[in-house]
Amino acid sequence: MIRDELEGVWHILLKDLKAYYFKPPNISWGILFPLVLALAFTLRNPAGLAELSPGLIAMAALFGTTSMEAIVITFEKRVGALERLIMAPVSLTTILVGKVLGGAVFGLVIAVVMTLISLIFLNAVVTYPLLFIAVLILTVLAHSALGALVAVSVKEVFEAQTLSNYFRFPMVFLCGVFLPVEAMPFPVQVIAHLFPLTYAVDAFRQVLIGPLYLSLMLRNVTALMVFFTIFLILATKLLKESLE
């Protein structure tokens, strides 16, 4: 039966990529968004560009995963297309994993574009490539699961966007994208550690700029996996409750 569930995940992923994510406007937005971000930061602080790249890549992953995915799930709920998936002989978790992977792939594309911009124009260097890939994948998965959680908890597309922004913008300012978390007041540091982006930025910083602290890296990787799992479980629970 696990094979059927995996097949379900695969078909949902392919369908979402074709029907929603890989449309020319989304692709161009996916390239434009990190480009504009990089340009804005280049103009603001031309001296310390390489130091900004971990935050920029993490932010690109955050916005890339959550923006489209929240729309896709909420839209499908609105037009009844999500019901078509629920009627299929797969579990609710399988449906959400397929959805999360769709958002993750799109976020990955945007984050990779941002990484290339960072490498080419911001003089960033990937010191630990394999670790970088692992962190990137975990980052998009955790934030994509957050996008799914937001999407299943609202009814309308605009509600999904508004609710996403309640998380995204505080995360951008609290999680070390612009300013290291350690430089913030202690209560703010505690709040920052409630968000997955904090761990993603720190992990990117270690693999791009260094130094690499194994214990801290392990903490970051574990935290991202835990966030992914919790968000997915909560999203499945909410989706199940919506059927009751």
Next chain:
Amino acid sequence: MNDIITTQSLTKYYDSLLAVDHISMQVKEGEIFGFLGPNGAGKTTTIRMLVGLTTPNEGSATIKGYDIREEIVNVKRCVGVVPETSNLYNELTVWENLRFMAGMYHAPKNEREHRITSLLKTFGLTERRGAKFGGLSKGLKRRATIAAALVHHPDILFLDEPTSGLDVMSARSLRHFLRDLRETGVTVFLTTHYIEEADQLCDRIAIIVKGRIIAVDTPENLKAVIQGTSIIEASFTSKVESIAVEELEAYGKVEVKDNTLWIQVTDVSKSLKALTRFADDHGLEVAYMNTVKPSLEDAFVKLTGVESEIMLMEKERRGGGA
């Protein structure tokens, strides 16, 4: 024939609203079973519970022996569902939609292409296989949605208002297809607000009102509910004044529209005499007069107390199911 769907006191509340009230019924393998009822009666909610789109609050149901609470994935494997709204993916082509459904329902990989090609042919969609679903007409969307529900060869096909919004030819061709489908052994469970359609198509019909099943039987047996009564239809060359027909109400329920009146009577001979006398007294010239057999619609009205035309108008105004 074995029972393929069984429900026992199946109940659904939406907050304090009792949508489906302890319904118990059996659907036999290979039959076309109609679910007929006024708007808000609980037809769609019942289907939603049976196919796993919502959870019952009380009671139980099995489909092909699988419990809908405990074995819903197995239930989903053996059913195909055509919702009232044709909800395939607008952005995908007809072919891509069917291929997606074949994958989601785990149709054997080596048969998928053949099955899809065959279904496209059956539903006259071969020419439109490459067209985006969103660009199809309402009728073609309906056909594609039904084809998608059949791609995994289900044992039971649920159809919620299958011909709603279709033109006459499309609806007729769909009814033919459903009859053919029954011949292949597929059980068809459909809701409809077209009483004529239920009468023509269904082997048995359940009438549901306010969440409760008030009758389950063959169309013929349901019509027998008002057996012993006949309807006299009389048309005159001039308009019949409603007020004047009050004197005929002693013989049965009277309805008047322009030049024609209908009386539901038990004694045809006596009523015909009274009607002739009525025409003479009011200077009306009879264009024609005949007796008609009670229809399923008459039985439905008698059982539910709902005029079917009102039900249809209400349905079209709301544009949705219960």
